[in-house]
Amino acid sequence: MAKPGYRVFDTSVGAVRRLSPHFVRVTFRSDDLRELGWDGPDQRIKVILPLSGDDGDRFGHFPNGADWFGAWRALPDERRNPIRTYTIRDARPEQGELDVDFVAHGDSGPASRWIAQAELGERMLLIAPDATSDEPSGGWEWHPGDARTLLIAGDETAVPAVSAILEQLPDDAQGAVFLEVPDAADVLELRTPVGVTVQWFDRGGDALPAPGYGGCLVEAVRTWADAWAAEARRHDAAALAPVAATDADPDAELPTIADDEILWEVPEPARDGGFYAWLAGEATAITTLRRHLVKGLGVDRNRVAFMGYWKLGRAEG
Ligand SMILES: Cc1cc2nc3c(=O)[nH]c(=O)nc-3n(C[C@H](O)[C@H](O)[C@H](O)COP(=O)(O)OP(=O)(O)OC[C@H]3O[C@@H](n4cnc5c(N)ncnc54)[C@H](O)[C@@H]3O)c2cc1C
Known part of the structure; x- marks a missing residue:
């Protein structure tokens, strides 16, 4: 079976920088990210958010295989990590780094809640394009061609x-x-x-x-x-x-x-x-x-x- 164009990346929070009242830049780091692909400027990725209220590994139930999505959907609610869509703002795969600019919009959603308390060194999972795959990652929509x-x-x-x-x-x-x-x-x-x-x-x-x-x-x-x-x-x-x-x-x-x-x-x-x-x-x-x-x-x-x-x-x- 062909290797999927996207996969789970195991990372940690390397830096958190408030750019403005509502923008927070998080730099994710790991050796794993040296295999990150970035195919188009509006490349989307998925951020897997930690389960709340769990003292153990807050990603312990997250499936890490080619069929991660089906396996994730089959999990009971309390074990299913929230997933949200974000954009690669910048990436330096040679350094194992990826930046995401999060909008902080209060505590109404798990991603926005997480960004308010993101900690350096915290483990985070991302689903992002895999540069070692021959399959297209898709996930980007900027295709202006020769538009004037x-x-x-x-x-x-x-x-x-x-x-x-x-x-x-x-x-x-x-x-x-x-x-x-x-x-x-x-x-x-x-x-x-x-x-x-x-x-x-x-x-x-x-x-x-x-x-x-x-x-x-x-x-x-x-x-x-x-x-x-x-x-x-x-x-x-x-x-x-x-x-x-x-x-x-x-x-x-x-x-x-x-x-x-x-x-x-x-x-x-x-x-x-x-x-x-x-x-x-x-x-x-x-x-x-x-x-x-x-x-x-x-x-x-x-x-x-x-x-x-x-x-x-x-x-x-
Ligand atoms: C392809 C793609 C790329 C994206 N890239 C980025 C990105 O780079 N940076 C980024 O910050 N977002 C990005 N988003 C938007 C982000 O996925 C949503 O804002 C998401 O809903 C945030 O998740 P949450 O857990 O904070 O809120 P949710 O749990 O999804 O929503 C909870 C409540 O918050 C409201 N809400 C959600 N987002 C906002 C907002 N921005 N302002 C006010 N209310 C909101 C919802 O309407 C809902 O009522 C992208 C979305 C897509 C589809």
């Missing part, structure tokens, strides 16, 4: 992915980036090519303002997209045109998914020039944006990757 105009939008949970994407953009990239974070002090320094503008929006702290999660983001992106589409219709209709060499039906209905499901749709990696949008964050805001681009402005759905990274009021897993 990039639109990138996300909330704080997407800031790590967007930061890594920007670091890997060619110097001549063109586009606009919109990021919404909880607090003005959560604005981080980013490496940005000259032709890419970045606008940050903040919600003014923990108290939720009128537009709620994603409200500022949605408004700003819609304004930008309306102006861009009007201009494209006049001077660059090809930017909006159906993507060449895909057989997806551009008129197909958007997926209608029950309220309690996270929305996620990403186009095939092969792309032509034109426009490419990458949208990630709270599911309702991201879906609204995607609908505006595709239904409102007539952008081919194969030009839009949209990923509900989390959904307000719903725990992952």
Whole structure:
């Protein structure tokens, strides 16, 4: 049987650094991480959280084989470690190191609770791409191809992915980036090519303002997209045109998914020039944006990757 593209990595917490009121960078370390793969800038991984209230090994029941997922699901609730999805913010496999930027959003979820008390030297398990496997890891969605105009939008949970994407953009990239974070002090320094503008929006702290999660983001992106589409219709209709060499039906209905499901749709990696949008964050805001681009402005759905990274009021897993 082929070696899976992902596997469990046994690590420990090497460093914890508060970057801002809501961002905490954890560096995971281990010799095991020398075999870490990192295939795309928005590479997702799974963080296995310790079982609480267990004095013994808090990962003692976590299965470590090719079928870890099936075995994990079969465990009784009290022995099943919570699993949450994160992004590789940076990795130095040659040093056995991997950085994850966690959003600290209070004590409502196991990951956010853990980050508030993460300890140096603490054992942690990650599921991440295995560089020693010939299988593709998948798990990354940034596929702009030759797109001439990039639109990138996300909330704080997407800031790590967007930061890594920007670091890997060619110097001549063109586009606009919109990021919404909880607090003005959560604005981080980013490496940005000259032709890419970045606008940050903040919600003014923990108290939720009128537009709620994603409200500022949605408004700003819609304004930008309306102006861009009007201009494209006049001077660059090809930017909006159906993507060449895909057989997806551009008129197909958007997926209608029950309220309690996270929305996620990403186009095939092969792309032509034109426009490419990458949208990630709270599911309702991201879906609204995607609908505006595709239904409102007539952008081919194969030009839009949209990923509900989390959904307000719903725990992952
Ligand atoms: C591909 C992918 C990549 C991701 N990368 C990152 C990353 O690099 N950094 C990061 O911080 N997050 C990232 N996320 C989002 C992260 O997985 C979720 O925020 C996750 O729900 C956090 O788990 P939790 O245990 O803290 O909360 P959960 O137990 O999942 O949720 C508990 C409650 O908290 C709410 N909640 C969850 N996240 C937030 C939030 N950010 N702000 C306010 N309320 C929230 C939920 O709606 C729910 O009501 C990523 C998600 C995906 C799918």
